[in-house]
Amino acid sequence: MSNSAYPDILSITGIIITCGDNINTDLIMPSQYLDNPNPSYFSQFVMSGQDPEFVNKIQKIHGQFELPAILVAGTNFGSGSSREQAPAGLKYIGIAAIVAESFGSIFFRNAINVGLPVITVPNITKMVKNGISVKINLRKGFLDILEQNSKKIHFKPLEPFLLRRLESGGLIPELKQQLKSSNKY
Amino acid sequence: MVGQTLIQKILAKASGKETEGVVENEIVFVSPHRILSHDNSAAISKTFYKMVGPNGKIWDHEKIFIALDHAVPPPDAVKAGNHTVIRKFVKDQGIKYFYEGGTGICHEVLPAKGHVPPNVVILGSDSHTTTHGAFGAAGIPIGRTETASVWAIGETWLKVPESIKIILDGSLPKGVYAKDVILEIIRQITAAGATYNSIEFYGSSVKKLSMSERMTLSNLTAEMGAKAGIFPVDDVTDEWNKQFEFQYDRITADEDAKYIKTLELEVSNLTPRIAKPHKVDNVVPIEELGKTTIDVALIGTCTNGRLDDLEIAANILKDKTIHPNVRLLVYPASQEILLQATREGIIETLVAAGGQIGIPACGPCLGAYGGCIASGEKAISSANRNFKGRMGSKEDTGIYLASPATVAKSALAGYITAEEE
Numbered sequence: 233m234s235n236s237a238y239p240d241i242l243s244i245t246g247i248i249i250t251c252g253d254n255i256n257t258d259l260i261m262p263s264q265y266l267d268n269p270n271p272s273y274f275s276q277f278v279m280s281g282q283d284p285e286f287v288n289k290i291q292k293i294h295g296q297f298e299l300p301a302i303l304v305a306g307t308n309f310g311s312g313s314s315r316e317q318a319p320a321g322l323k324y325i326g327i328a329a330i331v332a333e334s335f336g337s338i339f340f341r342n343a344i345n346v347g348l349p350v351i352t353v354p355n356i357t358k359m360v361k362n363g364i365s366v367k368i369n370l371r372k373g374f375l376d377i378l379e380q381n382s383k384k385i386h387f388k389p390l391e392p393f394l395l396r397r398l399e400s401g402g403l404i405p406e407l408k409q410q411l412k413s414s415n416k417y
Numbered sequence: 418m419v420g421q422t423l424i425q426k427i428l429a430k431a432s433g434k435e436t437e438g439v440v441e442n443e444i445v446f447v448s449p450h451r452i453l454s455h456d457n458s459a460a461i462s463k464t465f466y467k468m469v470g471p472n473g474k475i476w477d478h479e480k481i482f483i484a485l486d487h488a489v490p491p492p493d494a495v496k497a498g499n500h501t502v503i504r505k506f507v508k509d510q511g512i513k514y515f516y517e518g519g520t521g522i523c524h525e526v527l528p529a530k531g532h533v534p535p536n537v538v539i540l541g542s543d544s545h546t547t548t549h550g551a552f553g554a555a556g557i558p559i560g561r562t563e564t565a566s567v568w569a570i571g572e573t574w575l576k577v578p579e580s581i582k583i584i585l586d587g588s589l590p591k592g593v594y595a596k597d598v599i600l601e602i603i604r605q606i607t608a609a610g611a612t613y614n615s616i617e618f619y620g621s622s623v624k625k626l627s628m629s630e631r632m633t634l635s636n637l638t639a640e641m642g643a644k645a646g647i648f649p650v651d652d653v654t655d656e657w658n659k660q661f662e663f664q665y666d667r668i669t670a671d672e673d674a675k676y677i678k679t680l681e682l683e684v685s686n687l688t689p690r691i692a693k694p695h696k697v698d699n700v701v702p703i704e705e706l707g708k709t710t711i712d713v714a715l716i717g718t719c720t721n722g723r724l725d726d727l728e729i730a731a732n733i734l735k736d737k738t739i740h741p742n743v744r745l746l747v748y749p750a751s752q753e754i755l756l757q758a759t760r761e762g763i764i765e766t767l768v769a770a771g772g773q774i775g776i777p778a779c780g781p782c783l784g785a786y787g788g789c790i791a792s793g794e795k796a797i798s799s800a801n802r803n804f805k806g807r808m809g810s811k812e813d814t815g816i817y818l819a820s821p822a823t824v825a826k827s828a829l830a831g832y833i834t835a836e837e838e
Contacts (some may be wrong), residue, residue, distance in 0.1 A: 254608055254609065258805065258807060263783050263807075264784065264806070267493075281805050281806050308609035309611060311608060314558050334609060334612055336542055336612065336642060337613050337642065338559060377603065402562070403566055404467050406465060407570070411473075
């Protein structure tokens with residue numbers, strides 16, 4: 233899915249898909265698929281160490297609801313190896329944001345750097361379930377559960393410079409623009 | 418100024434805030450003393466040119482460190498091609514500190530070649546960059562795109578972590594090693610228990626730990642989610658640093674520095690520990706593990722592939738032969754270690770016992786090549802991760818993590834044991 237489907241990356245409506253605790257990057261992006269740097273290749277195997285049907289499930293969500301998927305995870309999501317193909321692959325298959333109880337810190341940075349919004353909400357796995365739709369406002373820091381009388385869950389928004397990075401589409405376009413305007417290159 | 422922990426002092430220095438200090442969760446912009454990467458430098462270099470354009474230049478040719486270690490020697494043309502891209506990048510950009518495949522694992526080579534003085538920030542595009550905390554530095558792992566950005570502009574942001582204090586007291590009993598200590602710590606703190614935190618090591622046992630043993634501990638702090646795992650500089654560090662021309666002060670955490678957690682561990686009664694598949698915090702005392710036969714025994718990696726590790730294994734395997742159902746793989750962490758182990762007869766002992774000696778590099782740890790396990794097989798390893806996929810492991814296979822001594826003893830017995838034959 234292209235970014236044009238989301239006019240504002242900081243305001244996202246999507247369908248929840250859940251996963252458990254301690255999903256490490258070896259499970260998200262197994263090392264045997266990392267030789268080919270093209271995301272169209274390695275993204276086929278996203279989460280295959282955890283759930284071989286994961287990519288199909290995401291495509292089903294897109295087909296059924298015409299909305300992106302929002303991944304809701306437990307604690308320590310993306311722990312382990314620093315491989316950036318993990319968030320890049322998740323983004324490529326159409327995950328619009330990840331909400332987790334906590335993140336592995338390298339994964340958290342990598343996700344923002346590839347332009348994939350990540351949000352920390354304690355106990356989130358107890359508040360939502362598979363298949364419901366939610367709206368996330370990253371700027372204001374709330375998550376609206378649209379099917380439970382619009383229950384609002386608040387979270388601390390990311391620092392403004394990280395929100396800008398997400399708006400730029402990640403660190404590559406952001407820095408490119410920054411260096412261009414500073415006439416450095 | 419509020420009381421400063423070691424990580425606060427190091428980050429304050431690296432961000433020009435030495436006088437006022439920094440507070441927990443404050444965002445600071447730091448410029449690293451070195452930024453480390455390995456085979457992933459091929460991808461990083463492509464990202465770098467996307468950012469800066471085809472004629473862009475790196476920010477400082479003396480700060481970037483690259484060692485080829487993940488696919489060494491390259492098992493196929495694609496991985497060989499990656500190395501070609503890196504060599505060209507190194508040449509085009511005039512990068513001073515490039516280490517060819519076979520020199521060793523990045524986390525071994527970086528300190529051994531004198532790139533890690535105390536009190537500095539080392540950034541690394543590898544999750545085990547925490548290893549450099551052994552030298553009193555803040556070794557902090559980051560990702561690829563971010564590494565490309567540091568190559569371009571020389572700095573990145575860090576959130577000042579909250580700190581955990583670990584106090585180790587007592588003397589290690591015979592047959593119990595640094596690896597057992599850190600596995601026990603991981604059991605207690607858990608895989609997510611130090612996420613975003615910096616760990617500091619104190620206590621009477623710490624003073625007796627060699628630099629190599631400290632590296633094992635700092636290396637594995639990554640498996641608790643830690644951002645850094647730092648040893649305060651002491652006489653052991655000073656002794657190690659004599660081989661280099663470092664200028665530094667011994668910094669210490671302030672007495673009123675704040676720690677969110679303190680873990681005290683008396684090591685005198687500790688027994689060997691095993692991390693069972695497929696999580697590093699799935700740790701049990703070895704006596705609680707049922708009889709588990711193994712197919713592969715691996716000694717090596719950035720966790721436990723140093724001279725003392727090989728020597729411990731050789732002392733156990735001397736004049737013996739490994740079990741006929743076991744393949745023993747030995748990957749010295751660097752060329753220097755391999756050379757020294759050869760001179761001391763350690764390699765001869767290991768080969769005579771039936772060991773297969775690999776080229777100094779990461780070996781099969783990550784699971785791409787170099788001794789993967791087949792469906793249904795089990796491995797005991799001195800590495801740092803037992804996740805599914807590591808060493809090619811699957812649902813029906815498994816990796817057990819242990820000290821090099823336990824790995825060697827298990828290779829002799831054919832099953833996991835810490836008993837001498």
